[in-house]
Amino acid sequence: MSSPVTAGWGYVAGGYGAIGTLVGGYVVSVVRRRRSLTRRLHSEVAGLGTSGSPTSGGPAGVAEARPGIPPVTAGRDREAATAATEEGS
Amino acid sequence: MTVVSPAPTGRSRNPTLARVSFVLGGLSALGVAVLLVLGLIVSPPATVQGETVRLVYVHPAVAMIMFVAFGVCALASLAYLWPRTRSPRWDHLAGASAEVGVVFAAATLVSGSIWGRYSWGIWWTWDALLTLTLMLFVVFVGYLALRRTGGDPVARAKRCALTALLAFPLVPIDHYSTSWWNTLHQGDTILRIGKAPLIEGWQLVTMLLSFVVFTVLFAWILLHRFEVESMEARIEDEGYVWAIAERRAEGR
Numbered sequence: 001m002s003s004p005v006t007a008g009w010g011y012v013a014g015g016y017g018a019i020g021t022l023v024g025g026y027v028v029s030v031v032r033r034r035r036s037l038t039r040r041l042h043s044e045v046a047g048l049g050t051s052g053s054p055t056s057g058g059p060a061g062v063a064e065a066r067p068g069i070p071p072v073t074a075g076r077d078r079e080a081a082t083a084a085t086e087e088g089s
Numbered sequence: 090m091t092v093v094s095p096a097p098t099g100r101s102r103n104p105t106l107a108r109v110s111f112v113l114g115g116l117s118a119l120g121v122a123v124l125l126v127l128g129l130i131v132s133p134p135a136t137v138q139g140e141t142v143r144l145v146y147v148h149p150a151v152a153m154i155m156f157v158a159f160g161v162c163a164l165a166s167l168a169y170l171w172p173r174t175r176s177p178r179w180d181h182l183a184g185a186s187a188e189v190g191v192v193f194a195a196a197t198l199v200s201g202s203i204w205g206r207y208s209w210g211i212w213w214t215w216d217a218l219l220t221l222t223l224m225l226f227v228v229f230v231g232y233l234a235l236r237r238t239g240g241d242p243v244a245r246a247k248r249c250a251l252t253a254l255l256a257f258p259l260v261p262i263d264h265y266s267t268s269w270w271n272t273l274h275q276g277d278t279i280l281r282i283g284k285a286p287l288i289e290g291w292q293l294v295t296m297l298l299s300f301v302v303f304t305v306l307f308a309w310i311l312l313h314r315f316e317v318e319s320m321e322a323r324i325e326d327e328g329y330v331w332a333i334a335e336r337r338a339e340g341r
Contacts, residue, residue: 008134008138008139008140008141008207009140011140011141011203011204011206011207012129012140012141012143015144015200015203015204016125016129016143016144016147018196018199018203019147019148019151019196019199019200022192022196022199023151023192023193023196023306023310026189026192026310027310027313030310030313030317031313033317034313034316034317037317037320037324038102038320040324041324
């Protein structure tokens with residue numbers, strides 16, 4: 001049977017260990033997510049070109065490239081853009 | 090008809106943010122190292138609590154950061170709902186802070202449970218403070234789940250901001266529960282109105298340092314998490330553009 005002194009250190013180790021594992025693990029996960037997202041954004045941008053012109057390989061001009069694909073805008077304007085294409089076609 | 094879309098831009102990390110992150114990260118690492126030395130070696134054991142008094146150098150500070158994180162979430166949500174200050178950045182900050190708060194709430198509950206097992210002989214009891222902390226944890230886990238729902242990003246951000254504001258009153262109720270009700274959990278250790286702190290000397294210094302160290306650590310984590318939130322929103326926003334461009338490339 002462990003003495004009270006040893007048992008006390010066991011609880012201290014448990015408390016510090018739990019906080020270290022939870023907070024430390026979270027820190028590692030956040031930093032890794034940030035690095036992964038940064039890489040993803042850079043690689044996708046590099047793959048597409050950045051000027052946005054139809055000749056640059058950027059997403060502008062997508063509508064003409066393939067029939068049936070709506071013109072593109074980001075975010076909440078997306079549905080409006082799709083509707084505009086359908087009306088125009 | 091051609092609608093010119095905003096092209097994704099390959100911005101590298103903001104140099105100012107990188108510098109602030111470096112300083113905060115360095116201070117956090119140094120602070121944690123000093124805190125461990127003071128907390129585990131320099132400060133003496135207590136008369137009644139023995140060695141377990143060393144938990145006072147981490148558990149209250151972690152709990153305080155939980156409150157601060159949920160407070161930042163509520164303030165950012167308020168700024169988002171206020172028409173004059175509305176910006177997606179406030180929504181990102183609220184989401185980032187809530188997630189950090191949930192992690193610190195889990196750390197508070199687990200470390201408190203371990204300490205309670207030694208002090209009270211039980212891992213858990215439905216004491217006011219413990220129950221309210223558990224409620225905070227569960228409510229903000231729900232908030233994080235709400236942030237993951239689909240639909241219009243603006244409507245979702247408004248829903249989440251409102252939820253955060255409705256959940257926030259739990260924070261002061263939780264914090265003051267030891268003063269308002271008879272609880273098994275002890276009250277304040279340092280800020281006792283009209284009374285001296287319960288600890289002194291190295292114990293007091295180490296406990297005060299723990300609040301500073303965890304605050305700096307929180308700021309550093311929040312900065313990184315905010316960047317993640319912003320990048321995720323950007324990917325969600327521009328993902329449609331990229332998906333179309335990929336299909337276009339496949340069709341060549």
